[in-house]
Amino acid sequence: MAERPAPQPRRKRPRAGGVSLTSRAYEAIRSAILSGELPLGGPISGRGLARRLRMSLLPVAQALRQLENDGLVESRPRAGTVVRMPTxxxxxxxxxxxxxxxxxxxxxxxxxxxxxxxxxxxxxxxxxxxxxxxxxxxxxxxxxxxxxxxxxxxxxxxxxxxxxxxxxxxxxxxxxxxxxxxxxxxxxxxxxxxxxxxxxxxxxxxxxxxxxxxxxxxxxxxxxxxxxxxxxxxxAPRVFIRQRRRRQSSAKNPIQPTKPKR
Amino acid sequence: MAERPAPQPRRKRPRAGGVSLTSRAYEAIRSAILSGELPLGGPISGRGLARRLRMSLLPVAQALRQLENDGLVESRPRAGTVVRMPTxxxxxxxxxxxxxxxxxxxxxxxxxxxxxxxxxxxxxxxxxxxxxxxxxxxxxxxxxxxxxxxxxxxxxxxxxxxxxxxxxxxxxxxxxxxxxxxxxxxxxxxxxxxxxxxxxxxxxxxxxxxxxxxxxxxxxxxxxxxxxxxxxxxxAPRVFIRQRRRRQSSAKNPIQPTKPKR
DNA sequence: ATCCACACACTGATATATCAGTTTAACGTT
DNA sequence: AACGTTAAACTGATATATCAGTGTGTGGAT
Missing domain, CATH: 1.20.120.530 (GntR ligand-binding domain-like)
Structure with missing residues (x-):
């Protein structure tokens, strides 16, 4: 295997209070649900939560999986996660x-x-x-x-x-x-x-x-x-709010990769 | 933000049967425990399991977290995971x-x-x-x-x-x-x-x-x-089996980074 | 005006790499 | 020989990046 380029140094973020980020995410999301901040049946964005909680997507994803196990949320694999609405x-x-x-x-x-x-x-x-x-x-x-x-x-x-x-x-x-x-x-x-x-x-x-x-x-x-x-x-049916799309560039122009910002 | 070198292409591994790797890991580890292949109180290596199951560490870690929630295993954050021995x-x-x-x-x-x-x-x-x-x-x-x-x-x-x-x-x-x-x-x-x-x-x-x-x-x-x-x-007390260490190079020789193989 | 196909933004899932802590074997000292 | 020291090796935790699937809305066709 060829040598890999040196990865850029990463800022380290010391853990607060010795609890794992996943646990913190779990508690935060759970209490957000219980307080009604995330309404019953409403959509949950893993990335949005990660930004809000200042952590990567990973702990949030693990927390959501745990909450799903608890029956508080429901996740459809590539479509989104919602607060579970019980029948x-x-x-x-x-x-x-x-x-x-x-x-x-x-x-x-x-x-x-x-x-x-x-x-x-x-x-x-x-x-x-x-x-x-x-x-x-x-x-x-x-x-x-x-x-x-x-x-x-x-x-x-x-x-x-x-x-x-x-x-x-x-x-x-x-x-x-x-x-x-x-x-x-x-x-x-x-x-x-x-x-x-x-x-x-x-x-x-x-x-x-x-x-x-x-x-x-x-x-x-x-x-x-x-x-x-x-x-x-x-x-109020649940709906995912999305960014406005740019106008489509007419037709056969497969270039324009134009990464979305960030 | 400096440009990063292009990451090497990754072989794609289509998912088997539409079940998530995490679920597969969960089932596999669970059945390994229940069948006695992983003995009560015995150590579990996340990386070892990941190698055996041909997947990354991540699904295994998530599965272990879930199993911990079920009470089947016990994880000490930076030290290791063991099959739970109930009192x-x-x-x-x-x-x-x-x-x-x-x-x-x-x-x-x-x-x-x-x-x-x-x-x-x-x-x-x-x-x-x-x-x-x-x-x-x-x-x-x-x-x-x-x-x-x-x-x-x-x-x-x-x-x-x-x-x-x-x-x-x-x-x-x-x-x-x-x-x-x-x-x-x-x-x-x-x-x-x-x-x-x-x-x-x-x-x-x-x-x-x-x-x-x-x-x-x-x-x-x-x-x-x-x-x-x-x-x-x-x-048979639980013990982690480790690779033999190389002889220490006598004294003040801080070089020899000698990455462990693999 | 109505309908349908398709592009794009967004989703969760996963791979890779690194970090920081723990255990333990080998070493040097007594 | 017995005992502390220390660093290699290994652990789970996390960050970053990419992948592959979904849903929405735009725009062209009818």
Missing amino acids: AEDIRGHYVIREALETQSARLFAERATIAERRELRAMAAALDTLYAGKGGARQDANRTHATFHHRIAECAGCPELVSAIEKSHVLVLNWLYNSAADFHPPPRRWHRDLAEVLTRDDPEAADRKMREHVRFGLETVLRRLAASQRLADA | AEDIRGHYVIREALETQSARLFAERATIAERRELRAMAAALDTLYAGKGGARQDANRTHATFHHRIAECAGCPELVSAIEKSHVLVLNWLYNSAADFHPPPRRWHRDLAEVLTRDDPEAADRKMREHVRFGLETVLRRLAASQRLADA
């Missing part, structure tokens, strides 16, 4: 999993939570019911607190895998909820207090049943909101 | 998830399976019990059939997400089992027939209870085998 069937399927995980979490909580943890849960439930009863402005707070509530149940169940599985599950649901502020129906007034009461009663079977009921109610809520989201998405 | 705590955590998913699957089967599917399941259970009762040679078959058995239950439950979640779960368990052929204890003689009998009885609660018992038995089995695996792994 009603997807959501039902997801809730089957969620029901499985949450009921298991409830069982373990009922078996293993300490006295202090049970007291804490009852307090959280009361606060949560109050938030939901409040006026519309508190709904985002309520959603976040609701996630924390379930997260705490899983933590007290004492199984890290369960915690992370449930967290991943909540991420998807939050994503589906945030993007449609309309059609909000508050849950029954004592909804979470009733749940906490049963969970803290030291009866795993009863905890399982009550949690199952709780999750199924959540399914109805999300399905309602999905319909609203889809109405919005259909009104 | 007993990992396995217990994993089985909490598995119990959640399988009991949900059992419930749905009891609710929704057709008559034909119920008959099929009883037949599979009988065949499976026979396999386990046979002599040691049939054990790999038995393990595979066992996976199929649970897979079928999930399929009949009618939820694709549940099927894939359970499948992913089984992959890990199979991995942990395959690599320790010792300490095999067959399950009770009518173990799967009893399970199938309850599942086909149209009583979701009973199906849940029976499946829970079934899964917990599996946990004991895997824990026993893990102990055997670890004894083996401790005997």
Whole structure:
């Protein structure tokens, strides 16, 4: 193999905080999706993100692949990537999993939570019911607190895998909820207090049943909101914005390579 | 920006079968791990795999990242990647998830399976019990059939997400089992027939209870085998094999760049 | 005016090369 | 012989460049 010319020196960019660029890209894109900055069903440009995040395309591509694995985005190999718009069937399927995980979490909580943890849960439930009863402005707070509530149940169940599985599950649901502020129906007034009461009663079977009921109610809520989201998405169909083309040079002129700038 | 020399032309390698190289790498590495070709706790060289699979490092790196996400391998950023060796705590955590998913699957089967599917399941259970009762040679078959058995239950439950979640779960368990052929204890003689009998009885609660018992038995089995695996792994500590170094040129001779061949 | 083909910009996928960190074998010292 | 030192060799991570496929809009044909 002939010698290669010396490559030009490259500016080195020290890594920030010791985390890999791919992880940073993953977190950044994920939070952009969850915050609604990248709307449901909207297109994602890998190169655009790479420019915005000041990194090469590669970490972004890896992050997108991971997000696809998580079910947050959808990538068609040479055409583009979009934020995944779930179908009603997807959501039902997801809730089957969620029901499985949450009921298991409830069982373990009922078996293993300490006295202090049970007291804490009852307090959280009361606060949560109050938030939901409040006026519309508190709904985002309520959603976040609701996630924390379930997260705490899983933590007290004492199984890290369960915690992370449930967290991943909540991420998807939050994503589906945030993007449609309309059609909000508050849950029954004592909804979470009733749940906490049963969970803290030291009866795993009863905890399982009550949690199952709780999750199924959540399914109805999300399905309602999905319909609203889809109405919005259909009104603004996803489209890739492209640069204006230059006028075509009439006919048989195969030269003019004219690299696009940059 | 000075002009760069023209890059040498690159042989193009058309993609085989339309699947991305990353997916091929993922499948190849995964199956190499599951078949035991890459032993539990053993080191994995990204570059070595890339050479073997006739592709660049990049798809392999992406595949490894995905496998890390699945919990099959473990990567220390600049030091190397190894096939993940689970701790007993990992396995217990994993089985909490598995119990959640399988009991949900059992419930749905009891609710929704057709008559034909119920008959099929009883037949599979009988065949499976026979396999386990046979002599040691049939054990790999038995393990595979066992996976199929649970897979079928999930399929009949009618939820694709549940099927894939359970499948992913089984992959890990199979991995942990395959690599320790010792300490095999067959399950009770009518173990799967009893399970199938309850599942086909149209009583979701009973199906849940029976499946829970079934899964917990599996946990004991895997824990026993893990102990055997670890004894083996401790005997042969993981080590990276490196090329022999050339003799150091005595002292203050900073020349001799002598690129390593290839 | 309507329709269709084609060029071009843009997409993700991949190859190559380099970087910066880690491991370990060979060396020199004790 | 046992023990720290050190640099070769190897690791995953990332940048850059190219490839090959897609979708859109322009422009010519009808």
